[in-house]
Amino acid sequence: MRVTVLLGLLFVLPVSVSRGLPEKEPVWPLSLRNGLPTTLPGYAAAPRDPLPDSDENEMGTFMEVSRFFQRIESSTSVKQFRLVVQDYGSGKDLAGAIRKAVEAASRAPNVETRELKVAGLPAFAVTDRSDANPTTLVTVIATPGRLVLAQGANVDREEALKLLARVDFQKIIDAK
Secondary structure (H helix, E strand, O other): OHHHHHHHHHHHHHHHHHHHOOOOOOOOOHHHHHHOOOOEOOEEEOOOOOOOEEEEEOOEEEEEEEEEEEEEEEOOEEEEEEEEEEEOOOOOOOHHHHHHHHHHHHOOOOEEEEEEEEOOEEEEEEEEOOOOOOEEEEEEEEEOOEEEEEEEEOOOHHHHHHHHOOOOHHHHHHOO
16 A cells, blocks of 8 residues: 555656746747747647758758648638748848749739738738639748748638737747
């Protein structure tokens, strides 16, 4: 009996002690995710967020973190929304490459583009209406080398912008 009680205390004690300790701030690159909301009204969050990933595109090598949400509207209609932070590192200036890509997209049929401000930051919205359901990509230039992307399937520009407003851009800008 004493052994059972002692073993029980050994398991309970670390749990109760750890609950009293302050949570550690995530370290780089997880700290990039600090400004992304964990919930969006009307959307279900993915059960777990993907781990940070590194990739490369025409603008360079980047570190990426993201969160994914979806809303099932009916048996034939689902809205999916993904928030992404891409960090290309210091010394990069992505604005020109983004403008060039948006300009190229604007020449495609059934594609709407718009330059705007999101939380006072330069942003570009591209919505493809060539299919029955719109696909929207909003790119916000948080810093010269750090982007916040809102990618929506079956989501129009206005809804994407409304959901994007829940991002804490200052935390993303400050992430180290």
